[in-house]
Each structure stands twice: as structure tokens, then as C-alpha cells.
Amino acid sequence: MITQIIVFLLILYFVKTIYTEFVSNGNPFSSKNSPIESIVEGKFTPKTLQKYNGKDHPKIFIAVKNRVFDVSQGSAFYGPGGPYENFAGRDASRGLALNSFDPSVLTPINEPIDDLKDLKDLEKESLEQWEEHFENRYKVVGTLHENGAVKDEN
Incomplete structure (x- = not known):
């Protein structure tokens, strides 16, 4: 009985995930569906x-090792x-390397970009695997540079 409940909850979770992505990305079969805003690589x-x-802008970008992916x-x-x-x-590199979701591992946006030099070999390997994951699934839309190195849009 417990196994059936767990299987049912897992199926429910995956259906919700698929439905949420379908709704947030629009109906791909609709001719009215137009992209929100094309981001030029930059x-x-x-x-x-x-x-x-995803809150302040409908697009969601993540930086991994100074490359920005549209996720x-x-x-x-x-x-x-x-x-x-x-x-x-954000630059998610350290969090991915450490397999940590804790916001404290992320570099504050007003500080220099994390150089990741203190990562241990296992953490570097983890980050490489994450980078490969992003390369295989998501489009690169740009590169990450220090504040002040690129003129802010604001």
C-alpha cells in the first residue's frame, strides 16, 4: 500500500512538472505562440x-564557469x-561544485567573480560534470565578466 502511494506521488510530481513547463513555455503547437524576448548572445x-x-524577468539564466546559459x-x-x-x-559555479543549494555559497553580486581556485579535485570534477550537463541541454547566451568590465544596462 505504501509503495503504491509513493509511486502515485512520484507520477503526480512528474505530471505537475511537465504541465508547469508546458504552461510556462506556452503551447508549442499553437501558431499564436511567439517567443517572449530574444536574448542576443552577450x-x-x-x-x-x-x-x-524568473521573477524579475521571464527568462532564467545561470552562469557556470563564466559562461551564461539560458535555462x-x-x-x-x-x-x-x-x-x-x-x-x-547568478554564478552557480561554487554551489554546483559543492553540490550545495545553500545561498551562503554564492558570491554576492557586488564582489569579484569567484575564481574557484580553492576547490578540491572532487569538487572540480563535480563542476565539470555540471558544466557538461548545461552544455548538452541549454543554449549559451553569453559570458560573465566583472562588474564595471561591461557597461551596465541600468
Whole structure:
């Protein structure tokens, strides 16, 4: 009986996830469906990246090793309420390397970009695997640069 309940809850979770992504991305079969806003590949700073968090802007971007990925299609994971929402609009490299969702591992946006030099070999390997995951699933939309190195949009 407990096994059936667990299986039912897992199925319910996956149906909700698929439905949420379908609704947030629009009906792909509809001719009325137009992209929200095309983001041209560009240069981001921690400050300009911050707005792409799924709350302040409909697009969701995450930086990994100074490359910015558009993870909007994975909004159930990276958007508001998702398990990785702390990484949205941020440099997620250290958190991914440490396999930690704790916001305290993220570099504040007003500080220099984390150089990750103190990572242990196992943490570097974890980050490499995450980077490969993002490369295989999401489009690179730009690169991450120090604040002040790129003129802020604001």
C-alpha cells in the first residue's frame, strides 16, 4: 500500500512538472505562440545577470564557469519554487561544485567573480560534470565578466 502511494506521488510530481513547463513555455503547437524576448548572445556582469531569475524577468539564466546559459526551459527546476532557484540569475559555479543549494555559497553580486581556485579535485570534477550537463541541454547566451568590465544596462 505504501509503495503504491509513493509511486502515485512520484507520477503526480512528474505530471505537475511537465504541465508547469508546458504552461510556462506556452503551447508549442499553437501558431499564436511567439517567443517572449530574444536574448542576443552577450556579455553579462553579476549585476546585469541578476534580473534573469524568473521573477524579475521571464527568462532564467545561470552562469557556470563564466559562461551564461539560458535555462528557461527548465523553469520547474531553476525558476521560482524550483530546487535550484537560488542559482537563477547568478554564478552557480561554487554551489554546483559543492553540490550545495545553500545561498551562503554564492558570491554576492557586488564582489569579484569567484575564481574557484580553492576547490578540491572532487569538487572540480563535480563542476565539470555540471558544466557538461548545461552544455548538452541549454543554449549559451553569453559570458560573465566583472562588474564595471561591461557597461551596465541600468
